[in-house]
Amino acid sequence: GENVEQHPSTLSVQEGDSAVIKCTYSDSASNYFPWYKQELGKRPQLIIDIRSNVGEKKDQRIAVTLNKTAKHFSLHITETQPEDSAVYFCAASNTGNQFYFGTGTSLTVIP
């Protein structure tokens, strides 16, 4: 089955700086890679996703890159704000199948 690894587990950045979270996956059949933001006690919310036929995708301050050959993908948050503080999960999926989540990154943005 799929194995998703995520680093770092915790990340603290100063407000305005950038944050980068990296994930690797093992199953070459995975073709969909979403990123979720989860605030304490709440459901995960999709913030951005990328498919295997695309190398990079950007949405305002958030961007995701994918390297299929190396089987890794990354989340980039620029100009971080205190409200970006949360736990972020990457996931990998093969269309129609379940999602396998990374272990999560607790991001703290220091004002």
Add this chain to the structure above:
Amino acid sequence: GAVVSQHPSWVICKSGTSVKIECRSLDFQATTMFWYRQFPKQSLMLMATSNEGSKATYEQGVEKDKFLINHASLTLSTLTVTSAHPEDSSFYICSGRGETEAFFGQGTRLTVV
């Protein structure tokens, strides 16, 4: 976007009793629903895949007789924690998959005392 409604959002039960958690897809048909468990400060761990009209598929290490899953219709899946014990206390989240994106329920915080 699509909505998945899960309830109850919070439940406290006595050790030895059973608790049922419901997950409904409100505006799409979910032939497959996923059930996750999440401990504090940890990731979502897939427990089982619930298929409408057939038996659920459980992940390794998950007791199928303890965590009963029923998916009787395209819009409703239930998870019953039987003979709950304090170690079953956790945050349980269901998820229904649309064409690509996964939509999560609000989660159920179960506390067994």
